[in-house]
Amino acid sequence: MSQTESKPANRTLPAPIQAGQPLTALAPMQDVTDRPFMAVIANCGAPDYFVTEYFRVHVQSRLEKHILEAVTENETGRPVFAQMIGEDIHHLTRTAKDLQSHPIAGVDLNMGCPAPTVYKKHCGGGLLRDPQKIDQVLGALRQTIPGLFTVKMRIGFENTENFETILDLVNKHQVDLLSLHGRTVKEMYRSEVHYDFIKRAAERINCPLLANGDVTSAAKARQILDYTGAAGVMVGRHAIRNPWIFRQIREDQAGLPVSKISLNQVNRYVKDLYAAVERPHAPEQAQVNKMKKYLNFVGQGVDSEGKFLYEMRRSKTKAQLFEICDRHMPDDGALFADEPYPGVIARPSRES
Numbered sequence: 001m002s003q004t005e006s007k008p009a010n011r012t013l014p015a016p017i018q019a020g021q022p023l024t025a026l027a028p029m030q031d032v033t034d035r036p037f038m039a040v041i042a043n044c045g046a047p048d049y050f051v052t053e054y055f056r057v058h059v060q061s062r063l064e065k066h067i068l069e070a071v072t073e074n075e076t077g078r079p080v081f082a083q084m085i086g087e088d089i090h091h092l093t094r095t096a097k098d099l100q101s102h103p104i105a106g107v108d109l110n111m112g113c114p115a116p117t118v119y120k121k122h123c124g125g126g127l128l129r130d131p132q133k134i135d136q137v138l139g140a141l142r143q144t145i146p147g148l149f150t151v152k153m154r155i156g157f158e159n160t161e162n163f164e165t166i167l168d169l170v171n172k173h174q175v176d177l178l179s180l181h182g183r184t185v186k187e188m189y190r191s192e193v194h195y196d197f198i199k200r201a202a203e204r205i206n207c208p209l210l211a212n213g214d215v216t217s218a219a220k221a222r223q224i225l226d227y228t229g230a231a232g233v234m235v236g237r238h239a240i241r242n243p244w245i246f247r248q249i250r251e252d253q254a255g256l257p258v259s260k261i262s263l264n265q266v267n268r269y270v271k272d273l274y275a276a277v278e279r280p281h282a283p284e285q286a287q288v289n290k291m292k293k294y295l296n297f298v299g300q301g302v303d304s305e306g307k308f309l310y311e312m313r314r315s316k317t318k319a320q321l322f323e324i325c326d327r328h329m330p331d332d333g334a335l336f337a338d339e340p341y342p343g344v345i346a347r348p349s350r351e352s
């Protein structure tokens with residue numbers, strides 16, 4: 001089906017918040033993008049779409065309750081796509097059917113996860129080595145999913161030799177939306193992003209494309225959209241750092257001045273996030289450690305020498321952590337950086 005042909009109503013993408021603007025989505029992030037996190041992001045200015053962290057699919061898998069909560073108790077006011085990861089066609093289609101009994105916007109297939117434990121099993125990014133398998137998986141899922149079926153992938157496994165073939169399979173199986181992280185699996189998270197491949201994909205595929213990888217700010221989103229011709233952007237780590245980024249992208253796209261964020265707003269975001277993700281009976285130190293996962297990214301915009309990061313990584317109690325936040329992010333009108341400070345590196349405890 002070409003982009004100009006009309007699609008059945010149940011396969012029309014939900015309209016963006018601002019009609020006519022590029023799409024925005026919060027990238028799925030394991031152990032991060034759960035229901036409370038999505039709610040906090042939505043309070044700062046929701047993206048057009050959310051995507052759950054992945055549901056693992058295997059012989060004994062059942063939909064994990066804490067992930068499903070992001071769908072069944074969605075407080076964001078925006079659609080949530082449910083992502084799955086796996087390689088067994090029978091169990092992938094079973095899971096896709098199970099997901100459709102919940103209020104999901106659509107089913108997303110993960111073909112990008114670079115964790116060796118995942119790709120060794122031919123799941124996630126591992127699938128990119130095997131176009132024949134992709135053909136089978138996409139074909140079976142397309143037949144099973146009457147609504148929106150989306151794919152998130154990287155540009156290749158070790159190299160990009162299968163890139164065009166896989167894009168043609170995305171077309172063949174009428175995928176409704178493709179999110180493309182412009183790195184290979186082997187490049188993990190820190191190499192330069194190959195926006196030229198995202199541009200090539202936008203030219204080749206029939207469905208809308210979300211450009212993903214190092215969308216750090218509204219200005220960078222504009223550059224990437226202009227260069228690649230993508231239909232929108234998907235933002236992961238930089239939305240943890242700056243949860244106002246989706247609102248700022250909308251402002252920028254409308255030709256309005258982009259809101260400046262004060263350090264004190266960031267301080268309030270951190271405290272709201274603490275309250276949102278706090279588990280009633282979890283030990284305080286576990287809670288503080290959980291916060292460090294988010295603050296690793298937030299700290300990239302607090303000070304240019306990484307002093308906030310250094311201190312917060314050593315905090316043990318909630319009181320210590322909040323005191324460090326108050327000291328580095330006082331109510332004195334100082335601004336949070338628009339772009340991450342160069343050389344201030346986030347060290348997430350776990351990446352998918």
Ligand SMILES: Cc1cc2nc3c(=O)[nH]c(=O)nc-3n(C[C@H](O)[C@H](O)[C@H](O)COP(=O)(O)O)c2cc1C
Pocket residue numbers: 027028029030031032052053054083110112113152181212213214215234235236237238348350351352
């Ligand atoms: C902590 C973490 C967890 C992630 N978990 C997932 C996941 O569950 N599914 C997925 O498709 N990608 C996952 N990713 C990849 C992101 O969705 C995204 O593609 C990647 O971070 C690049 O985008 P960014 O530069 O905007 O962060 C994860 C990334 C991080 C940093």
